[in-house]
Amino acid sequence: MEQRRTAVVSGGGTGIGRAVAAELAGRGYRVAIVGRRAEVLAxxxxxxxxxxxxVTADLTVAAEVAAAGEAIAALGPVDVLVNNAGAVITPPADASLEALAEAWRRDLDTNLLSAVLLTGALADRLRRPGGRVILISSAAAQRGGAGPHSAGSYAAAKAALHGWGFGLARQFGPEGITVNILAPGYVESTEIFGSGWTPEFHADKIAATLVGRAGTPEDVAAAVAYLASPEAGYVTGQVIGVNGGAVLGR
Structure with missing residues (x-):
């Protein structure tokens, strides 16, 4: 009898993470969705x-991540780990260095440290061979943010995922585990691109694509499903854009 496959999706309660969880569950995976808000996850x-x-945990707090790792361990070996949790931290209202440092630390913790800690907690539980680690980055990591007082810290944190992910690919490759990075562009129906943005912003984002439409969480979920599949066993250490051509591959 074939053993049940297990996937872990951080930030799995909303947006892209929720779509990924639904896609993998529909493919027969047992899926652990991890995040801070118990009611959203439920x-x-x-x-x-x-x-x-x-599985409720603040992924920037080591003790909570360790507890989440123990809860997930009860489900068996982890076949797929999707590090999706992240957010754009609101820039500080004042221009003091203290406020700027705090905003950058929060962005780095939320978008980078969360993935580092969860991967560390589950590293020994990844299936060998055949495990998959997928990091959800952003097109902002490839084209940069708008400056130190806006989205610069978000772009920098997501870009850091790339260098870290390349190292993971080298580390895990000999054990039959692949590591890849997805860099979505403009994706509607997410908390990052929420109701606070203007119609002009949405129009500009769509105009920047080559396909003339916004992305959906399901577009990203489909890419995750491929990277999680046995057919993607020869793909590792790659940054794959899911952005409608807004950022060309390089």
Whole structure:
């Protein structure tokens, strides 16, 4: 009898993470969705259906990540780990160095440290051979943010995922585990691109693509499903853009 496959998706309660969890659950995975908000995770698990397990943890706090790792260990070996948790931290209202440092630390913790800690907690539990680690970055990592007082810290944190991910690919490759990075562009129906943006902003983002439309969380989920599959076993250490051509490959 074939053993049940297990996937872990951080930030799995909303947006891209929720779509990824739904895609993998639909493909027969048991999916652990990890995040800070228990009620959001519970709602997502109920709506997705199947075997979806909510695991509540602040992924920037080492003790909470360790506890989450123990809870996930009870599900068996981890076949797929999707480090999706992240957010754009609101720039500080004042221009003091103290406020700037705090905003940058929060962006780095939320977008980089969260992935580092969860991967560290689950590293020994990844299936060998055949495990998959997928990091959700951003097109901002490739084209840069708008400056030190806006999205610069978000772009820098996401770019740091790339260098770290390349090292992971080298580390895990001999054990039969692949590591890849997805860099989505403008994706509607997410908390990052929420209701606070103007119609002009949305129009500009769509105009920047080559396909003339916004991305969807399901577009990213489909790319994750491929990278998680056995067919992607020869793909590792890559940055793959899911951006409608807004940022060309290089």
């Amino acid at each position: 709602k997502a698990a109920a709506e997705i259906g199947g075997d979806v397990v909510p």
